Amino acid sequence: MNIDAALIEGIVKGVMRKIDESENNSAGSCGIFADMNDAIEAAAAAQRRYLDCSMADRARFVEAIRGTVLNEENLKFMSLSTIEETGMGNYEHKLVKNRLAATKTPGIEDLTTDAITGDDGLTIVEYSPFGVIGAITPTTNPTETIICNSIGMLAAGNTVVFSPHPRAKKVSLWLVSELNRALAAAGAPANLIVTVSEPSIENTNLMMAHPKVRMLVATGGPAIVKTVLSSGKKAIGAGAGNPPAVVDESANIEKAAKDIVDGCSFDNNLPCIAEKEVIVVDSAADYLIFNMKKNGAFEVKDPAVIERLVGLVTKEGKSPKTEFVGKSAKYILEKAGVEAPEDTRVIIMEAREEHPFVQVELMMPILPIVRADNVNEAIEMAVRVEHGNRHTAMMHSRNVDSLTKMAKLIQTTIFVKNGPSYAGIGVGGMGHTTFTIAGPTGEGLTSAKTFARRRRCVLVGGMDIR
Ligand code: NAD
Known part of the structure; x- marks a missing residue:
C-alpha cells in the first residue's frame, strides 16, 4: 500500500464514523433494515413509486450513484475499508476498480428499443423492469459489485435488495446508506436500494424465497450460483472461474x-x-x-x-x-x-x-x-x-x-x-465494464438490459410513415 499514514488514519476514522451512523439509523433509514421482510416490502413499495419516474429521472439517479462513488473521499475510504474489513486486495487497485465500476457501467442508454412497422401498424419491443431484484454480492469485489449492480438495475427501472457477504458487511452497509443519501438528494423515491443490518445465509435464503423478489442475481462461487438456479425464479449466475x-x-x-x-x-x-x-x-x-x-x-x-x-x-x-x-x-x-x-x-x-x-x-x-x-x-x-x-x-x-x-x-x-x-x-x-459476469446462465457481461424483461407493445393500424 502506498499512501501516507495520516491519510489512512483520517480515512479510517471517517469510515468508522459513517458506518456507526448507518448502524445507528432508525429502521429503514438509508436503506438498511433490521428485518429482511421489511427490506423487501420497502423495495417493493419503492418500485411502484419508481414506475412514475421518467427516464430522465432514472438517468439523474444513475448520475447520483456515479458521483457518490467518484467523490475522492468516498472512493478512498471504501477502497481502504474493504481491505481493512476483508483482509484482501490492494488499495491502489481497489481505487481503479471502484472508479471503473462508476464510470464504465452502462446506464439507461443500454435500453434500446426495437420497432417493427408495416401495413398492420407499429410494434415496439422494450426493456421493462422485473420489479424487485435480489442481488447477492461477494467478498472479493464487494463495493464494485454493489456499484455496477445498482447502476444497471436502477437504470432498468428495478429496485434492489442486496445480500452482501457477511465478511464485507460494514463497507457494504456503508455504501448502501451513502447511495441512499445521494439518491434522496437527487429526488429519488426512498428505498430503491436496500439491505439488512445483519447479512447472513438465513437472510439470503429468506430473500430468495420471498414472492415479491422477481429476479435473483448471484455473484460468487459455485454454491450460491447453484442455489439461485434452484430457486424456481428467474436467476442470473455469475460464478467461479479459473482463467x-x-x-x-x-x-x-x-x-x-x-x-x-x-x-x-x-x-x-x-x-x-x-x-x-x-x-x-x-x-x-x-x-x-x-x-x-x-x-x-x-x-x-x-x-x-x-x-x-x-x-x-x-x-x-x-x-x-x-x-x-x-x-x-x-x-x-x-x-x-x-x-x-x-x-x-x-x-x-x-x-x-x-x-x-x-x-x-x-x-x-x-x-x-x-x-x-x-x-x-x-x-x-x-x-x-x-x-x-x-x-x-x-x-x-x-x-x-x-x-x-x-x-x-x-x-x-x-x-x-x-x-x-x-x-x-x-x-x-x-x-463496458461489469463485476457480474454471467457465464453459467449465459447473459455474459451484465448491464441494464440484462436486468430487464422484453415486452412487446402493439399498435394496430397507422403509425407507418413509409
Ligand atoms: P462466496 O460464494 O463465498 O460468496 C458469495 C456470496 O454468496 C456471499 O454473499 C455469500 O454470503 C453468499 N453465499 C455463499 N454460499 C451461500 C449459500 N449456500 N447460501 C446463501 N448464500 C451463500 O464467494 P466469495 O468468496 O465472496 O467470492 C469469490 C468467488 O466468487 C470466486 O469463485 C469468484 O470466481 C466468484 N466471482 C465471480 C464473479 C463473476 O462475475 N462471475 C465475480 C466475482 C466473484
Missing part, C-alpha cells in the same frame, strides 16, 4: 510476460477474470519466464518450498485458505519463510497440469506455469483446466488460426487476445 493464459511461440513474448504479470497481480489476483495459470509452448517457456521475472515475478524452484506453499495456502490442495485469498505475493512468501525482493508482484513456479495450483481457483498471486509440446496441446490443456466454467481465458499469439481455434474450443464468456485479463472488463480494452 488460463496460453502463450505460443508466435507471441510477442516480452509483452505477453508483462501482460500476464500485470493481470495476475491486479488486486492481488482477486478478480474472477485474473490469470490463474499459464500454459506455454515449450520452445517459448524459458524466454517467457525470464521476462516475467523482469516484470516482478519471483520464481520458486525448490520442490520442497512449492510443497510448503501448497500446505500453507490450500486446504489439502482442494480449495484456498481464506486467510491467504487476496494477499500480496510478498506476504505469502514471508509466511512460507522465503525472502523475496520488495517489488515482488507474483510468485511463479513450473508445475504439471495435475498440480493443485493449476486446478484450484486460488485468488492469490501464485501463478503456476505448465509447458506444452505445441499450441494444440496447450489449447486442449487450457480447456481442461478451465473446468467448463466458461468464464475467462487469455491467449498470447500472432497466429490467427490458433487464436480462432482457442476462442472456439474454450467457449469462455471473456476471451482476451494479446492483453492482460482486465482488458476484458474495459481497462485498456474496448467495451
Whole structure:
C-alpha cells in the first residue's frame, strides 16, 4: 500500500464514523433494515413509486450513484475499508476498480428499443423492469459489485435488495446508506436500494424465497450460483472461474510476460477474470519466464518450498485458505519463510497440469506455469483446466488460426487476445465494464438490459410513415 499514514488514519476514522451512523439509523433509514421482510416490502413499495419516474429521472439517479462513488473521499475510504474489513486486495487497485465500476457501467442508454412497422401498424419491443431484484454480492469485489449492480438495475427501472457477504458487511452497509443519501438528494423515491443490518445465509435464503423478489442475481462461487438456479425464479449466475493464459511461440513474448504479470497481480489476483495459470509452448517457456521475472515475478524452484506453499495456502490442495485469498505475493512468501525482493508482484513456479495450483481457483498471486509440446496441446490443456466454467481465458499469439481455434474450443464468456485479463472488463480494452459476469446462465457481461424483461407493445393500424 502506498499512501501516507495520516491519510489512512483520517480515512479510517471517517469510515468508522459513517458506518456507526448507518448502524445507528432508525429502521429503514438509508436503506438498511433490521428485518429482511421489511427490506423487501420497502423495495417493493419503492418500485411502484419508481414506475412514475421518467427516464430522465432514472438517468439523474444513475448520475447520483456515479458521483457518490467518484467523490475522492468516498472512493478512498471504501477502497481502504474493504481491505481493512476483508483482509484482501490492494488499495491502489481497489481505487481503479471502484472508479471503473462508476464510470464504465452502462446506464439507461443500454435500453434500446426495437420497432417493427408495416401495413398492420407499429410494434415496439422494450426493456421493462422485473420489479424487485435480489442481488447477492461477494467478498472479493464487494463495493464494485454493489456499484455496477445498482447502476444497471436502477437504470432498468428495478429496485434492489442486496445480500452482501457477511465478511464485507460494514463497507457494504456503508455504501448502501451513502447511495441512499445521494439518491434522496437527487429526488429519488426512498428505498430503491436496500439491505439488512445483519447479512447472513438465513437472510439470503429468506430473500430468495420471498414472492415479491422477481429476479435473483448471484455473484460468487459455485454454491450460491447453484442455489439461485434452484430457486424456481428467474436467476442470473455469475460464478467461479479459473482463467488460463496460453502463450505460443508466435507471441510477442516480452509483452505477453508483462501482460500476464500485470493481470495476475491486479488486486492481488482477486478478480474472477485474473490469470490463474499459464500454459506455454515449450520452445517459448524459458524466454517467457525470464521476462516475467523482469516484470516482478519471483520464481520458486525448490520442490520442497512449492510443497510448503501448497500446505500453507490450500486446504489439502482442494480449495484456498481464506486467510491467504487476496494477499500480496510478498506476504505469502514471508509466511512460507522465503525472502523475496520488495517489488515482488507474483510468485511463479513450473508445475504439471495435475498440480493443485493449476486446478484450484486460488485468488492469490501464485501463478503456476505448465509447458506444452505445441499450441494444440496447450489449447486442449487450457480447456481442461478451465473446468467448463466458461468464464475467462487469455491467449498470447500472432497466429490467427490458433487464436480462432482457442476462442472456439474454450467457449469462455471473456476471451482476451494479446492483453492482460482486465482488458476484458474495459481497462485498456474496448467495451463496458461489469463485476457480474454471467457465464453459467449465459447473459455474459451484465448491464441494464440484462436486468430487464422484453415486452412487446402493439399498435394496430397507422403509425407507418413509409
Ligand atoms: P462466496 O460464494 O463465498 O460468496 C458469495 C456470496 O454468496 C456471499 O454473499 C455469500 O454470503 C453468499 N453465499 C455463499 N454460499 C451461500 C449459500 N449456500 N447460501 C446463501 N448464500 C451463500 O464467494 P466469495 O468468496 O465472496 O467470492 C469469490 C468467488 O466468487 C470466486 O469463485 C469468484 O470466481 C466468484 N466471482 C465471480 C464473479 C463473476 O462475475 N462471475 C465475480 C466475482 C466473484
